Amino acid sequence: MTTNWFDVIDQTWPAAARHAVGPFVLREGQGGGSRVSAATADIPVTEAEIESVEAAMRDLGQKQIFMIRPGDEALDAQLDARGYQVVDAVTIYACPVAQLTDLAIPRVTVFTIWGPLAIMREIWAEGGIGPARLAVMDRATGPKTGILMRFNDKPGGAAYAAIHDGVAMVHAVEVVPFQRKQGLGKWAMRGAAFWALENGADTLSVMCTDANEGANALYRSLGMQPVSKYHYRHLV
Secondary structure, eight states: OOOOHHHHHHHHSOOSEEEEETTEEEEEOTTSOGGGTOEEESSOOOHHHHHHHHHHHHHTTOOOEEEEOTTOHHHHHHHHHTTEEEEEEEEEEEEEGGGGSSSOOOTTSEEEESSOOHHHHHHHHHTTOOHHHHHHHHHOOSSEEEEEEEETTEEEEEEEEEEETTEEEEEEEEEOGGGTTSSHHHHHHHHHHHHHHHTTOOEEEEEEETTOHHHHHHHHHTTOEEEEEEEEEEEO
């Protein structure tokens, strides 16, 4: 069965609402970032239809943002001609859960817990993941967990994971600055894999902006493979 990666994104990191505007799906983000605020279309669109969804974005008080997925090349060209700029090219990585459950995680290194502890909220806040993005996590209706990392008896980072259609997707990975380069990202992904296995998922996935060279290298080092890509078009 072919995985619809963008359905997994929508279900594990859900918008506050989804509005049909002609051929577009417009996500209402309520401050939760581009991923939950972008418009997408599955069929060719006209310039008038783009103008209609732009007006709907303004009515919601949102910036004009479109997500461009594989197959959206025509829309990409239309938006380029309208002055939209490419922002945040993203790669989606995935691997079988079993690939990351072959090693035992060191004691007291990774904890999976929901809801998030106060220290996890503090770590996310310091990384720019504030209440609006925590509200996104709260909205997810499938199995989900927070991931707390520790190193040398101190908090090391936080992440969030949720499952849809047999795929566990990891979001909001944040390692505190003084705990970086200790391998915590690797153990967090392995911790997510063990949690995913226990909750019936067979695939682990994560998204990463192409500009984040360190995180891309981490996911590749774990044997995770690129399975799709997308970028945004913002009107600036």
